[in-house]
Amino acid sequence: MTAATEPQELLVKLLDPANRPNPYPVYRQILDRSPMLIPESTLHVMSSFADCDEVLRHPDSCSDRLKSTAAQRAVEAGEQPRPFGTPGFLFLDPPDHTRLRKLVSKAFSPRVVKALEPDITTMVDDLLDKAAQTSEFDAIEQLAHPLPVAVICRLLGVPIEDEAQFSSASTVLAQGLDPFATFTGEPQGLEERLKAGMWLRGYLRDLLERRRAAPRDDLMSGLIAVEESGDQLTEEEIVATCNLLLIAGHETTVNLIANAILAMLRHREHWTALSADRDLAPNIIEETLRYDPPVQLVSRVAGADMQIGETRIPKGDIMMLLLAAAHRDPELTERPNDFDPTRNPIRHLAFGHGPHFCLGAPLARMEAAVALTAVTRRFPHARLAAEPIYKPHVTLRGMARLDVAV
Template identity: 35%
Template sequence: MFDLDDLYGDLATNDPATFYARLRERDPVYFNPRWGGWILTRYQDVAAAYRDHARLSSNRMAGPWGEKSARRKGGGEVSPVFHYLGQFFAWMDQPDHTRFRNLLQTTFTPQSVEGIRPRVTELVHELTAGLPRDEPFDFIESYAFHLPVIVISEYLGTPPEERLLVKKWSDDLSHTIFAGQDGMSAQERARLGEEAVRGFADYFGDIIRARRSAPRDDLISRMVQAGKGADALSDDEVIAQCILMIFAGHETTANLLANGMVAFDRHPSQWRALRERPELARPAVEEMLRYDGPIGGQGRWARTSFEFGGKSIAESDRVMLVQWAANRDPEMFADPDVFDITRQKIRHLGFGHGIHTCLGSPLARIEVQETLRHFATEFAALDVVTDPLRYKPTLTSRALVTLEVVSRPA
């Protein structure tokens, strides 16, 4: 008997393909009384909900996720955690979201991102050279974490050698952002989150002040120079976007790399195809994002009551857009549970959709493409030895707890 209300249970966490297929078959627009909101699992519904800015809000500082969680227990002031999280542009609605995205797009251009590909290739070679051969190692701790955090640190203009400190703050903050079933008390999450944002704020604040007086060729300098007058970003706004980028910039890409290695291990013919045809690295990344992307879903709340998918959504109802499930929808993808790097026209939702498509997705794509190209020449295979695989119990992230692999040289 499947408990389709248990979104944090073993089946949903460690076998989401089975869980969400059953849920989609039962009801693709399903009200989960235990979670207290609607669960969308069909591709067309999830994509439509991403585009429905008029009726569905992304604002985590309002609605059912808002004021109560943002304020200290027993006090009226906004907590340091939510002071900065509330300025994440990804958690804003229009017109605030548009203002931030337009400013950031002027600094996060495709040309500037593509220009770092040679540096990414260099880092991939350096990190790969340090990996053990013919003995188990933790792929996440030894490689998947380091590449994206170095890349985003250098792109922002922060010292990459301090990445372990940044990782600690990110890990501590993740307990607040993901809020999964990790057994941690709300008080402990709040304590860790506040320590993390204070660390981030002091760290980035010093760099921002330095860049205002002496700009460099980096993203922080471009952010502090973006916009004029009322459109310019304040120090706190820049700090918030730096926290968002450093957090999302390594967490998402590390999970995509790890999940991709599992997919190739489970489908060895696809690794052989990549080794024979390195040009498949680009479509392989898209199939990795579709097949087992790093983001589980994104939360919204209803601004007003309306009909959706034949159901009555009430004002302030929570709605979870399960993009992971949408990417396995058989109405959209033939043989959705098959990992096929030659698949054509992969219109996945792995990085979101519409104006809420991840701004850093071009950077993540480059990092994973260059990793696949080099690994395909270096390794006959990377054999997964972790058994069973265990994932962190969250709705918004698809993240392995650990991934032990053994590399077989080519």
């Protein structure tokens, strides 16, 4: 392996399905070489906590990939940079990002989140009642997945009976966040993602028409009312926003709940402690977000020439931030590879920083707290029944199955 090819070969290792159950040794190798530059891709890979933190906070960091040199080259070559149309606001910059986020943020206010807690508690209890009928249950299928799906459907106004269809599309689209093209130059599954993306947007447009005819007390109906009042909101923006929230609103929370369950089952003292003291839940959640984050990497584009640490980033270059590596940076915390909810402080970048800080963070934390306190209390002697099975996702790395013996 030559010095010139080694960085890219390390990155390709992250894409190898064999490393999905435990990518952290690869992240450590990359962290040891951070930051890394892939010149032909105008790509800078940041994996130290300090660098990732600085990029997320920097005023010249952009989320719109169209501002990258690579995207502009693709446009010049005649490629369609946005095959699905208008992107969700997560992938936009001010002023559009600011305008759309402000409209959506009301649905995730502390008052709304707090009001959801009794219903979420009832949902969790009902799910665990069913799980308790057998000696073993799949914590993904019977708890971590159905809970956030039901919550986001309720908030948006999406019929829960359609869950199987949009969850299937969501799984395919989540793979579109994986950096196959960035790391290898070869996109994977593009045709399948296009099909899933077009289907989901068509589904949401149909649902939008139904909500126009019969509005309800949900976010989609609220966004329609804003559009009809002439407040600079288009139908495509409503569809893109609902599409983003439907996918991001459950994929990441599923991973958070499941990753916490797995970590505690592998470190039984914390399962036992939480079953006896619900006040430990916040630390369990924050340490899970650090130790095994639901979102393993994000990217930004340099909107101007930037200086990050000792690295100069030219305008238009892409910065790939390996959050999962940054969270295990020895400069951040002692014993970074240990799951230790008693550490103080617990610092992480799982919800980002700056204007793109995760809108759903309070809701995700609350859902996880209710689910984790309930499952440990209901099954104080639970144990891992089999090694988990992981989905193919790299960015939104998570489990497809997690068997728990009760």
